[in-house]
Amino acid sequence: MGCPRRAAGRRPRSRRGLVMVQRRVKCMPGKRSNCAIAHVLDIVGDRWTILVIRDTAILGKRSFSEISASPEHIPPSTLTTRLALLVCQKLITKTPVAGGPGRQYSYELTQRGEDFLPVLVAMLQWSARHDPDSAVPRAMRQRLERDFIGVVESFRSLARLSHSEVVHRASGRIKLVLR
Numbered sequence: 001m002g003c004p005r006r007a008a009g010r011r012p013r014s015r016r017g018l019v020m021v022q023r024r025v026k027c028m029p030g031k032r033s034n035c036a037i038a039h040v041l042d043i044v045g046d047r048w049t050i051l052v053i054r055d056t057a058i059l060g061k062r063s064f065s066e067i068s069a070s071p072e073h074i075p076p077s078t079l080t081t082r083l084a085l086l087v088c089q090k091l092i093t094k095t096p097v098a099g100g101p102g103r104q105y106s107y108e109l110t111q112r113g114e115d116f117l118p119v120l121v122a123m124l125q126w127s128a129r130h131d132p133d134s135a136v137p138r139a140m141r142q143r144l145e146r147d148f149i150g151v152v153e154s155f156r157s158l159a160r161l162s163h164s165e166v167v168h169r170a171s172g173r174i175k176l177v178l179r
Helices: 036-044 049-057 064-068 076-088 117-130 138-146 148-160
Strands: 013-015 018-021 024-027 092-096 105-109 167-170 173-176
Touching (some): 036 049, 049 117, 049 148, 064 076, 076 092, 076 105, 117 138
Antiparallel strands (some): 013 018, 092 105
């Protein structure tokens, strides 16, 4: 299953690695340059994509409605586009969920998506060091400083668990269980 192709005779609207044509999304084949950082930014360098990966990988959110309920309030059309990009780039998978009303899908990280986890953990560590108001808990800050690779591996294990095994809800907040 490939990414949808552009309809003949239609002019696409380009948007950071995407081409939008009548609600269709296509992976952009070209690169701006051979710079490794520019390549990563072409995929995840917008305002929302890393947050979608965070929600899927770290917070254990698996459905469109769970991801859209994030405190950043990603607009539904933007979320649809970002999920399609991440599926097209093989960072997440999209699996139909049987038995629910309407069309429902489950989103999970692929191996390629898991390989992005050290970048997310480095962002957590940077924020914990440089933002005094960061939501990174004190215990996580300490663990990031003494065992960065262990935190990455904990998140990698978390990303492989089912939704019910990952998230414990208490007073409306999500707690992560890290060994």
